[in-house]
Structure formats: C-alpha cells, structure tokens
Amino acid sequence: MEPTHDNNFTSWGNISRVQRDLASVDQFPTSQSSFLPFGNGRSYGDTCLNDSGVLLPMQNDAHIHQFDAKTGLLFADAGVLLRDVLKFTRPFGYFLEVTPGTSFVTLGGAIANDVHGKNHHARGTFGRSVLSFDLLRSDRSALMHCSPEENSEIFAATIGGMGLTGVITRVCLRLMEVSSFDVNQKTLRFNNLDEYFENVEVIDDAHEYSVAWIDQLARGTSFGRGVLMAGNHASVEEGHAMAGERQADESKDAKLSVPFTSPINLINRWSLAAFNFAYYHSFSKGLSESMEPWQSYFYPLDAIKGWNRLYGPKGLYQHQSVYPKAAARETTIELLECAKRFNHGSFLTVLKSFGAQTTPALFSFPREGFTLTLDFANQGVKTLQLLDALDEIVLKAGGAVNPYKDHRMSAETFAQSFPNWRELEAHRDQKICSDFWRRTALTLK
Numbered sequence: 140m141e142p143t144h145d146n147n148f149t150s151w152g153n154i155s156r157v158q159r160d161l162a163s164v165d166q167f168p169t170s171q172s173s174f175l176p177f178g179n180g181r182s183y184g185d186t187c188l189n190d191s192g193v194l195l196p197m198q199n200d201a202h203i204h205q206f207d208a209k210t211g212l213l214f215a216d217a218g219v220l221l222r223d224v225l226k227f228t229r230p231f232g233y234f235l236e237v238t239p240g241t242s243f244v245t246l247g248g249a250i251a252n253d254v255h256g257k258n259h260h261a262r263g264t265f266g267r268s269v270l271s272f273d274l275l276r277s278d279r280s281a282l283m284h285c286s287p288e289e290n291s292e293i294f295a296a297t298i299g300g301m302g303l304t305g306v307i308t309r310v311c312l313r314l315m316e317v318s319s320f321d322v323n324q325k326t327l328r329f330n331n332l333d334e335y336f337e338n339v340e341v342i343d344d345a346h347e348y349s350v351a352w353i354d355q356l357a358r359g360t361s362f363g364r365g366v367l368m369a370g371n372h373a374s375v376e377e378g379h380a381m382a383g384e385r386q387a388d389e390s391k392d393a394k395l396s397v398p399f400t401s402p403i404n405l406i407n408r409w410s411l412a413a414f415n416f417a418y419y420h421s422f423s424k425g426l427s428e429s430m431e432p433w434q435s436y437f438y439p440l441d442a443i444k445g446w447n448r449l450y451g452p453k454g455l456y457q458h459q460s461v462y463p464k465a466a467a468r469e470t471t472i473e474l475l476e477c478a479k480r481f482n483h484g485s486f487l488t489v490l491k492s493f494g495a496q497t498t499p500a501l502f503s504f505p506r507e508g509f510t511l512t513l514d515f516a517n518q519g520v521k522t523l524q525l526l527d528a529l530d531e532i533v534l535k536a537g538g539a540v541n542p543y544k545d546h547r548m549s550a551e552t553f554a555q556s557f558p559n560w561r562e563l564e565a566h567r568d569q570k571i572c573s574d575f576w577r578r579t580a581l582t583l584k
C-alpha cells in the first residue's frame with residue numbers, strides 16, 4: 140500500500156498538527172497497517188486521529204442516494220455532511236431528529252460518536268434515528284448490513300463506537316417533519332445558577348430544544364449567570380415570514396472566515412470578559428421571546444469558518460462532562476470555581492440537561508443528568524492541570540468525561556467514565572485503532 144500524506148487532516152482542537160498518512164477504503168481490508176475512518180475532523184481531540192497508522196477519509200465521492208418524502212427516510216453515503224442532508228431535505232420540510240452544534244459533521248462521524256443536540260431531554264441521541272447501515276470489516280469479505288434486527292450486536296457497538304468496529308459505508312436515517320426549520324425561541328436571562336436550576340425543568344418540558352450559555356467569568360453575586368435558550372420549531376406562518384426577511388442571505392454559506400491560524404491566542408481573558416459582558420446584556424432581563432433563523436439557532440459558530448484558528452498555534456482543549464441530577468448544582472459550581480481558581484477563561488461555557496431516553500448504543504457518552512462544556516485555550520501545563528482537576532470533580536460526582544472532545548484524559552478517568560469499555564474492545568476490528576484508544580483502553584488491557 141502506498142499511503143498519501145496530508146497535513147490538513149487534524150481534529151478541531153488543533154493540539155497536534157502533523158502530516159498524516161491517508162489511504163482509500165478499498166485498501167483497508169487487504170493491508171497490514173492500522174486504520175481509522177476520518178469524517179470531517181470535528182471531534183476536538185485524538186479519537187479521530189491515528190498517528191501510528193493511516194486515516195481513511197470518508198468524504199470522497201459521498202452522495203445522497205435516495206430520500207422518501209412520505210416516510211422521511213434518507214439513504215446516503217456515510218461521508219455526506221449533515222449540512223448537505225439539510226440542504227437536500229429542507230424543501231420537503233424534514234429536519235434531523237438530533238443535530239450537534241455544527242452542521243459540518245458527516246453521517247458516519249455522527250453515528251460513531253452517537254452525538255447529541257439541544258433536544259437530548261426530548262429525543263436522546265443521534266443513534267436513535269439510525270435505522271440501519273452497511274459496515275466494512277477487515278475480517279469479512281462482504282459488507283455487513285447492520286440494524287436492530289440484523290447483526291444487532293455490531294449495530295449497537297458501532298453506534299458510539301468511535302470508528303473502532305469497522306467502516307460505515309452507507310446509512311439509512313429517519314428524519315422528522317417540521318412545520319418550519321426556524322425556531323420560536325424563549326430566553327431566560329438568569330442572574331445565578333440557583334435561578335437556572337429552579338427554572339430549567341419546566342422550560343425543558345415545554346420545549347423541543349434547550350441549552351444555556353454561562354458567563355464563566357462573572358464573579359460575586361453574578362457568579363453562574365447566563366442565558367437559557369429554549370425553542371420549538373416555528374409554525375408554517377412564522378417560518379414564511381422569516382424566510383421573506385432573509386431571502387437575500389440564503390445563497391451565502393459561511394459569511395466570515397478566519398483564513399489562517401493566528402500567531403497568538405486571541406481568546407484571552409480581556410477579549411472574553413468584554414464578549415461575555417456584551418453578550419449577557421444583549422438579552423433582556425428575565426423572559427423574552429424571539430424568532431430565530433435555523434442556521435443561527437442550531438449552528439451559530441458555522442457562520443465563522445475556521446473559528447478554532449483564533450486560539451493560535453497551540454490550539455484549544457474542550458472539556459465536556461456529564462454528572463447526575465442529584466448533585467448537579469453543587470458539581471456545576473465546583474467545576475466553575477475550579478476554572479476560576481486556575482484563572483482560566485472558557486470561551487464557550489454551555490450547560491444543558493440530558494434526559495432519560497435510552498440509546499441503542501453499547502457505548503455512548505450522554506446519560507441522564509447535566510452536561511457542562513468548557514473551552515480553554517491551550518496554555519500548556521497550567522491547562523493540563525486544570526483539566527485533571529475538572530476530571531476529579533466529575534468522577535467524584537459519579538459522572539463521565541466525553542472522549543470525543545478529549546486529547547489528554549488519563550486511562551483511569553476513561554475507565555471510570557466508561558466501565559463497559561471492554562465490551563467495545565471485544566467488538567473492535569483488530570485492524571482499526573485511534574490515538575485515543577491506544578493511550579487509554581489499550582494501556583489498561
């Protein structure tokens with residue numbers, strides 16, 4: 140096998156930028172190397188990297204094959220981006236049942252990480268809308284058709300299986316019919332975390348979507364202040380009114396872009412404090428209502444292409460954790476206090492509840508409770524020490540740390556977060572591995 144080399148294949152955190160070896164999917168079953176499917180690199184850390192082997196880029200020649208506007212069933216190659224799915228299905232009024240906060244994610248990547256969206260409390264994870272897929276394994280001569288009825292064990296292990304169980308080639312996905320893509324949004328500007336926790340359950344119950352932004356730099360009586368943004372799909376009439384207003388913008392994709400990596404980190408304490416203050420005060424006190432275009436509601440950061448480059452050449456770490464409801468208020472406070480003690484500002488701090496829906500996945504990050512996401516510019520040892528301290532708080536609360544946002548968690552943190560990891564290892568295709576799996580699971584064997 141003659142792999143090609145490319146230094147554009149990296150993960151979103153940009154922690155390590157090196158030239159990576161690539162091969163095509165048809166070279167996978169026949170060669171001796173270690174492989175890993177690569178979607179669009181929107182995972183933050185090293186679950187989508189394989190520096191001891193080769194990556195299999197999945198976007199080449201990826202197509203949508205069929206969409207049934209009566210049933211909402213889509214048949215597409217795994218390398219198709221969610222963004223392209225939505226472009227295709229929007230005229231028929233079908234939206235994804237679950238979408239992460241960026242549309243630049245492939246179907247295969249969304250399945251492999253069993254991603255979640257702002258409606259986890261209502262609909263659970265992406266895997267719930269996957270009806271079936273075809274899987275290529277190195278130990279099989281033919282594609283395996285996997286569904287809850289056929290090859291059901293490998294179906295469950297592949298959803299959330301971080302690419303380790305084989306290469307997903309084609310997918311059958313169920314979409315949901317909506318009155319409008321746009322969203323009728325209710326916002327609650329809250330002064331502190333008590334106010335958030337007093338209101339979140341009632342607001343979640345009444346809305347399909349719900350997520351809170353926290354001003355992580357606020358201190359004193361404003362500690363934990365933020366904005367809870369909930370929403371339901373707009374009615375047909377509201378949607379038409381919005382469409383009229385924004386017609387001129389429709390043909391444009393990302394309007395802003397960061398064309399190269401900034402030589403310094405531009406996301407610093409001062410820029411953050413100014414942004415947070417302005418953002419918080421851009422919302423009215425208490426409850427308010429507005430109509431939001433779907434692009435900015437679901438994918439606000441997609442409007443700035445390459446925004447991760449603002450963090451400079453050292454990149455960023457994201458820390459996402461989930462912890463049980465019973466201790467959620469105290470754990471959230473402890474995590475925010477910890478970042479404050481380390482004097483580390485988080486650009487995007489997001490808090491959300493996860494509901495009780497089960498997932499078809501064997502191995503999946505979301506579980507009932509609350510999830511807090513923090514983004515930190517990489518400042519070397521100080522950042523790594525902070526991240527370890529955050530892990531400790533999460534584990535003490537009985538929670539878990541998200542692997543596909545991670546580039547540094549210890550094998551022990553991983554094992555405590557996912558006590559059933561050996562079951563995924565048992566289904567792993569022995570010719571597939573990732574840097575993450577090598578530095579965590581395989582050191583525990």
Ligand SMILES: Cc1cc2nc3c(=O)[nH]c(=O)nc-3n(C[C@H](O)[C@H](O)[C@H](O)COP(=O)(O)OP(=O)(O)OC[C@H]3O[C@@H](n4cnc5c(N)ncnc54)[C@H](O)[C@@H]3O)c2cc1C
Pocket residue numbers: 151175176177178179180181182183186187197217218238239240241243244245246247248249250251252253254255256257300301302303305306307308440543573
């Ligand atoms: C701005 C932003 C917002 C985000 N918001 C959310 C969010 O709200 N919720 C959430 O859950 N995540 C979120 N994420 C993370 C992102 O949704 C996931 O990491 C997603 O899985 C990335 O998909 P990808 O196509 O880029 O795949 P990659 O990151 O390239 O790969 C992800 C995993 O999928 C595997 N894989 C890819 N293709 C295949 C295939 N064909 N067959 C088998 N395995 C495959 C890879 O091996 C890897 O393990 C966000 C990321 C960003 C940058």
